[in-house]
Amino acid sequence: MLRLRGHHLVCLHFFNGEGHDRVFTENLEDVLKRVGNEDIEICRDTDDVCEKCRYRKDNKCEYDTHADEDIREMDNMALALLETETGAFTRWKDVKEKIPGIFRQWYQKQCTVCDWKKACEKNYSFNGLKN
Template identity: 35%
Template sequence: MVKLRGHHLICLNFYDGDGIDERFKQNVEFIKKRLVEGEDIKIVEGPDDICMECKYLKNQICNFSADSETEVKNLDEKALKFLNLKKGVVVNFNELKRKASYAPLEFYKDFCNGCSFMEYCKCPVKI
């Protein structure tokens, strides 16, 4: 079972792992492959299976930027609220993709605003 935090439930629909390093990208691709093949997701709080291969994760805290830990926690909350999910719940990626496809553009304008990975992402805000 893949463990994912809130914002990754949304972001994995549009992001392929570019922008950090090759190890991180390969991990994102591997996790997305597992999800497409039907492996379930357990929603977790804090660092997840994506984060574990990120060079900016130190002592279970995101150090991508000075404010990144607070930013990702806020994104986690926004994503879980929109998806009407809570930590500990087990979900299927196809179900999440369906829910994400129904999100209004206004949701993505707010959710993706200021994202450091926008240039690598296929987010609806860019379309």
């Protein structure tokens, strides 16, 4: 079973690991291989994607000064848009079906200010939903 936090339920559909180190990218590729075949437990803190991130410290994100707080806000928005909650279980296909209906709101609030936006813009699906 995979553990994913709220914003990863949205962002993993588009993100490719660009801009991260090899260890993180290999872990991300492993998560992406598994995600379609396993149940997903929605968690509150760092998850299976964060496991190999160099910014993860004491189960928090230290990408920058306010990263952990900002990410929790992103998680909360993702969970609200996906109509689910921490502690729930889901399947990737169920999340994927909801992305087109929530993406415009997500893009306007989250993607426009995201440091990883350029990496996601290389994804055909991202650009299709954005326009």
